[in-house]
Amino acid sequence: MKIRENIIIRGIVQGVGFRPFIHKLIKNYNLSGWVLNSNQGVEIEVEGEEEELDSLIEDIKEKLPPLARIEEIEIVKLPLVGYKGFFIKKSKTKEENSLVLVSPDISICKDCLQELFDSQNRRFRYPFINCTNCGPRFTIIKDIPYDREKTTMSAFKMCPQCQNEYDNLEDRRYHAQPNACAHCGPQVFIYNRDGKIIKNVNPIEQAVKFLKEGKIGAIKGLGGFHLACDATNDQTVLRLRNLKKREAKPFALMSFNLEKIEQYCEVEKEEREQLESRARPIVLLKKKRDSIISSFVAPNNNYLGVMLPYTPLHYLLLKDTFSALVMTSGNFSEDPIICDNQEALEKLDKVVDFFLLYNREIFNRCDDSIIKIMNHHSVFFRRARGYVPDPITIDFRLKEVLAVGAELKNTICFSKGRYIFPSQYLGDLKNLGALNFFKESIEKLGKIFRMNPQIIACDLHPDYLSTKYAEEIGAKRGIEVVKIQHHYAHIASCMVENDIRERVIGVAYDGTGYGDDGKIWGGEFLLCDFKKYFRIGHLRYSPLPGGDKAIAEPWRVAYGYLYSIYGKKAKELRIDFIQRQNHNILSIIEKMIDQKINSPLTSSCGRLFDAISALIGVRDKVSYEGQAAMEMEAICVSGIEEGYKFDIYKENKEFIINPENIFKEIICDLKNGASKGVIAAKFHNTVADFTGDLCVKIREITNLNKVALSGGVFQNRYLTERIISHLEKEGFQVYIQRKVPPNDGGISLGQAVIAGSK
Template sequence: MKRNRIDIEGIVQGVGFRPFVYQLARRWNLTGWVLNDSRGVSIEAQGAAPNLAAFAGQVRTQAPPLAVITRFDVRDCPVEVEEAFVIRASVRDRERKAQISPDTFVCDDCLRELFDPADRRFRYPFINCTNCGPRYTIVTGVPYDRPHTTMRDFPLCEDCRAEYEDPSSRRFHAQPNACAACGPRLSFHDRQGRKLEVADPARHAVELLRQGRILAVKGLGGYHLVADASNDEAVAELRRRKARDEKPFALMSRDLDQVGLYARVNEAEQRLLAGVERPIVLVRRRDDHPLSPRVAPRNRFFGVMLPYTPLHYLLLDEHFTALVMTSANLSDEPIVFEDAEAFARLGGIADAYLLHNRRIHTRTDDSIARVMAGRAVLMRRSRGYVPRGIFLPQEQPPVLALGAELKNTVCITQENRAFLSQHIGDLKNLEVLRGLEHTVTHLQDILSVQPRVVAHDLHPDYLSTRFAEELPGVRRIAVQHHHAHLVSCLAENGRDEPAIGVIFDGIGYGSDGHIWGGEFLMGNAEGFRRGAHFAYLPMPGGDAATREPWRMAVSALTHAYGAEFPPLPFLAAMDARDVRLLQQMIARGINCPLTSSCGRLFDAVAALIGLRQKVSYEGQAALELEQVISAGEEAVYPFALQQGEESLVLDPAPLIRALVLDLEGRVPIGILSARFHNTLAVMVRAVCRRLRTASGLTLAALSGGVFQNRYLTEKTLALLEEDGFTVVTHSLVPPNDGGLALGQAVIAGRQA
């Protein structure tokens, strides 16, 4: 006889791990016990040595589908007298390392029961088991047990209790387990929030959606605004009420066959759509699609997701090609997740409300992804992925990193893992700041980490910086924006050595006090040197230049030609007095901060070719410039690469002049866009070659929001790899500012 103690860490609570261990132990005729503790799962198993070895191997290799094991420690312990293998009550201690599973889509077994008239959970919108259902959004503490979730509000009925306590049941210790007799329930409310008595709230909602109404529907991590995507009047009205003029709406369809009616989906995109995380995936739309053209105006792609809750399946069952399923909020505000807040904020948008009485503890948006160079890249890391840990190249002290101003996320490190939060939003108002505060507190609680080192952006006026300054008893470390991008990419890929970081984004506060955004950095978490950057251009009007790309076009023309530049068509649509005023501001340096931003160069080109003079959402001009690219065009424009005082400088003036010549020659905008993108990729290769010669570095990292652009990313990646570089890019961490906190945390950890 032999006895082993097995301690397991990772995502091993709330995923059916204990019943799996219990059944495996019985199969191998072992005695002992298994329990949840604040670190994960602990096992003591006893039996014949060969059986014990087989048991331990299968625990590690045949774990439940939602489990992720990060530590598996086996040691001998004294043999005891016992007769059976049992599941013990959970133990809570001071050291908490248990990881919570992300929220997970409804599994096939539950789905079959949902539509089986003979099943007691027929059409029950909260059906779940240990393999699926809500997790992170309902967890209030660890260990992951029902009293530490918002399901504590719903005592189990006798039938559900029997399942919960039966180790052979798929619902053994499924913490959200419930049925219509004891669990959460749907309710339907009118525009004023008054509850309406309807026999079946889900069916009533479907009928209103078919009539063209707009509904606010409470989901896993917050409310969605929902409308029939084929109803042009409904979609137009939703845009008007939500004050969202052009930004694409997310869509949801019942299955891949329905998605195929309006989009062309390749194999990699199908796997991503149907994966357990269920993100919104950007897929190319069909020209003959049956949906409203207002779903995604001036865009070749739709953002699509498949259902991930039972309620979604009930809404979509045999009724709609697709539903608009967009986050319920007003511009620049976080997603609404509390009922009273929904009634107060959405009354002017929704015609009615479909809600439930299960509390959401942590609001969580949908994740967004696209496939680039054959791999999934997250644009927004949220539901389905959070709070999975990211392994770091080495262990470090606990650090709290507060991210950036836009697309804010926070990050907490624990030993050799980093926990990046869900998308919080743009820190432009107090409501988003409160979301940041809640997320920090929640992550610290479920991880049992109280960092004494706090990293924040170098920019002194960001709300995240001010939040850091108000935290008592901590050491604050300011991290340069683009250095954080570089290290975020390296850390995600498990790399620690110095690299050439190609960091292209919109704006970030530079070490010299100017606005950076077209950077070639050499370094790693230990530090960096600026090897090259785009030439500085004035941003006439400061932030106004990010909302009105024509300002950057005038700036680029002035840089390329001086005060007298060609009278291009886009200028004819502008007020001549405004153009003259801008020229005067640039000449005198009045309210014209300097920027090396690649994102602002995209804005300038989009305006120059007449594509976009004003934007209604961040990154719109760059996105639309990518959309119009003509396939097959390989030509490039000239550019200048000069040695500056401390680093190389990429001057876009020759590019701008060549582009103007093409404009005057009436070259189609699709070709203009392709040549501009091609030029950027060739620029990157030229600079990286020079920096490799000077430094010997052969590892290149691509990061920053501009590398959400698939054409540019794939073109740049191919050129660099052909030239002998090893290139790392983002995948599970966004290349945009949503991944910035990871880099901040690793950099600060080295200085702690």
């Protein structure tokens, strides 16, 4: 029997060759009708024999284009109209509140890479070669549906040859929106540090020449600028550190292929898979002892952040040239990555010797993503290019929510129905540039996904700029504002991405988060589902003398602990960091603690790591967040199974972990000449031990057997794997984060699901 069906396919179906795929597929059937992009996804209207239509749907599901992903297919039967033939119609844009998934940016495919280095191909060495299966997507899209005129490629009119490819159903570039060539597409230019164009040279070859000479370049990538230099040149890397005012925070690297990377890093199977994936993230790899990479790339760190090229321009820079290039974000401090040519010329002229620019606009700036393999699974440290704006898909529906995240490592999140859309990494909102980027991203993502939030979710901290923004917009637009405790949001984010809806034991370890009691939390054990939570345990409170200053100077945190244990005798302890301090300063700190002057109390596990780091002489002061803990993890001696004693007691229905004996036994180890590496390993083991022991105590009174781990401390591979092992031996089901970072970059996801479930 002949029928007509209207078929709406939702998912990542625009910008991935879906319409030509349908057009080609239809040729295998005796069917007629049309296909188009709409604000709902891809819409097909087709008529023919019912059996053929059923077969078509199965074929669509089984033979998808490489980058496509179907989330939902909606079919409505309609009366026959007598279509003749099958054709692609112009996009339909009427629906106001519909939802279309947008593809992330995709690294260059094998076909384009082969053409790039084929001297007989018309796109030989063209740095913007792309096709339906690869190239820019999110970074160039302005609005949906995904058509050329709604991207930054609208500025480039296709030449006849490119237009023929675009119109040819059999061509790999059929309806590839960024399609271009050297005659009609974006062009690359090279400028000197004074902002003047260097003429009569091949820009990429000149850039390679400059880099070989030890120069530093600002190179425009897919989502923003990189600062680049030869990673084996000590003098140049150190000069970049000094000019960027980046004392010790690691730089990222890029190498031409895996063989190059394996010259200086160990690469495990899971790491190889991530490096070669379409997203091409930075992957944190264990560096080899005799590494050719400058020690200034990642001082006092066993890991290097490495990525493979993901654009044709990168391949052209690296082919037969360098073992590795430093490719660090083109910005200062916590500013957003620079993406505009003029801004780069104005802001980076004191840092770089040359600029390699191109004339296609980046509409959505996007940093490189960062991943580390833990327990044989990938864990995000930063989720951005290659993954955003992919949603987290859930099996229940949420209200429309805008979640504005935390203050540091900010991301935002929109929820709509079964989808939650985390933004790219936006930065630290104390910085004006990051705050503007935050507001800009809310507008841009809200427009692309047609969001009309009913609720704004924010952190409980009254002074977070994201919280103030939520309050301001909520009052202005009459939208409900829901404030959510920081660590509850951490655990909820872990729960939702692991499809857990029932109550769990949540372990949230991080540096800071505003608690219900107004104190600084960060070593928390929670009982929670998406409706409510209860704090059942935490690390014992300790003072932070100097407040934020103590975060930059871990010795203050250590002294706060020691003063709470030893009182006035603390400054007589024969410990290196105490001996280095003026006793008058220590007396002032004691007075601050006694009189509660700028010495807030914290239960933070991150601060406990800082304290131990200072105590054993790893790091008295830090120049970037997490430095002390990272350097302590780096020196852990393998094969150590022992730990230190600790106490767990109950107070007002809460379990308290008392670390006093940990400090006493470490001081004893120091006196007996134990190495820093042995003490560091024993301390990590101890944190795993008290985590496991307290979870067992909680299970005894709750019968809960699922444990969700979240918070920035779980970026520590040694600790995370140790905790998972301990808990699994006790029979727990353990969940970590794999879709968003465990750090504050995942907070907005937790906020969205909690607020959207109300």
